[in-house]
Amino acid sequence: MPWKSKGAKAEAADHAGARLARQATVEVAGLLGxxxxxxxxxxxxxxxxxxxxxxxxxxxENLTLRSLAAVADALELDIKISFVEPKEDGARRPRGLGDGSDAFVYAP
Known part of the structure; x- marks a missing residue:
C-alpha cells in the first residue's frame, strides 16, 4: 500500500514535512538577509x-534534502538535522532564525 494512502499517519507526516520545509525556507531567507x-x-x-x-x-515544492544540501554547499555551510523532544506544551514551532533550537541547524 503506498504511503499516501495510509490514512491519518500519512496525513500527519505530510503536515510535519510541510512544517519542516517552511522552517528550512525561513532559515535560508534569514541567512540570506x-x-x-x-x-x-x-x-x-x-x-x-x-x-x-x-x-x-x-x-x-516538496523540499528535498538534496536541495537543502545544494543551498548549504553554495553558502559554504553544513546542515545538522536533530531530533528533539517536543516542548512541554506539545507544540512544535520554531523559536527563531538560525538559533539551533529545532530540527534544522546551520553551522559554519
Missing amino acids: KRGMSRTDLARLMDVSPGRVSQILSGD
Missing part, C-alpha cells in the same frame, strides 16, 4: 536560475 544576499546571489552561487531558487524557497 544576514549576509545581505538576494535570491539572485544564491542562484549565482548554486549555478542555477533565479527561478529555481524561487521554487526551492517558495514552499510550494
Whole structure:
C-alpha cells in the first residue's frame, strides 16, 4: 500500500514535512538577509536560475534534502538535522532564525 494512502499517519507526516520545509525556507531567507544576499546571489552561487531558487524557497515544492544540501554547499555551510523532544506544551514551532533550537541547524 503506498504511503499516501495510509490514512491519518500519512496525513500527519505530510503536515510535519510541510512544517519542516517552511522552517528550512525561513532559515535560508534569514541567512540570506544576514549576509545581505538576494535570491539572485544564491542562484549565482548554486549555478542555477533565479527561478529555481524561487521554487526551492517558495514552499510550494516538496523540499528535498538534496536541495537543502545544494543551498548549504553554495553558502559554504553544513546542515545538522536533530531530533528533539517536543516542548512541554506539545507544540512544535520554531523559536527563531538560525538559533539551533529545532530540527534544522546551520553551522559554519
